[in-house]
Amino acid sequence: MDDIVRQAIAKWPNVPHCYGWLGLDARGSWYMRDDRVQAAGPFPHAKGAVLRHAKLIDFIHRNYERDDAGCWFFQNGPQRVYVELEAAPWVLRLAGDGQVETHTQRRVQVERTLVDEQGRLFAETDAGLGLVHTLDMHVAAEWVDSGRWQPETIAARELPERFGFVPSPAAAKPGTHAAAAR
Structure with a gap:
């Protein structure tokens, strides 16, 4: 996990988790899923917009982890963004x-x-x-x-x-x- 992420967690420890907004497909591509996409159905039926920004993808990769319940997430500063998985983590x-x-x-x-x-x-x-x-x-x-x-x-x-x-x-x-x- 990046040091800047650890610092953000320490500074803002009670930021609510985010659900449904990020998906990982069977080819390793990340998808951003806004309210409209989420309303259209579950991932991967409704995927959303594929992420293409290399630095954002690298940041996600460095901060991609699993919680104790088996849910995978991206730690985005103080906020956990839980990942919808098409096939596997x-x-x-x-x-x-x-x-x-x-x-x-x-x-x-x-x-x-x-x-x-x-x-x-x-x-x-x-x-x-x-x-x-x-x-x-x-x-x-x-x-x-x-x-x-x-x-x-x-x-x-x-x-x-x-x-x-x-x-x-x-x-x-x-x-x-x-x-x-x-």
Whole structure:
């Protein structure tokens, strides 16, 4: 976490959390979701505007964390901005040299791999669960063919509970319209 963020938290410790305004899609892109987009439906059905500002994205990456309940958030100064996840907390990029990196450029170690009923390939890593980026499926296929990876079958609906993440903190937050609809 950036020092400036820690200082802001210390200066303003009681800033309310923000829900529903930021989404991470299955390709590692961040989406800003204003009131109009949120009213149009849940993420990823209604995505919003893709973020393209490199410095803002780098700031989000440096301050992207998980809380004790399994909700992922971006610490924006004193405010936690909870993230709506399309598939998993991490989107993984694979390199031909065997390295695996998250969408935030964090190197990770793969502990096991899983494939869901849609054919999506996930990896359990030392940082948590990640979805393999679609552009890297050719590398993943080579790793599976060589026996380096041996994916287990899993139902997509089981992933959040099994790997301890909350896909929609906004829907899980007590007292919200989305939580009341469940």
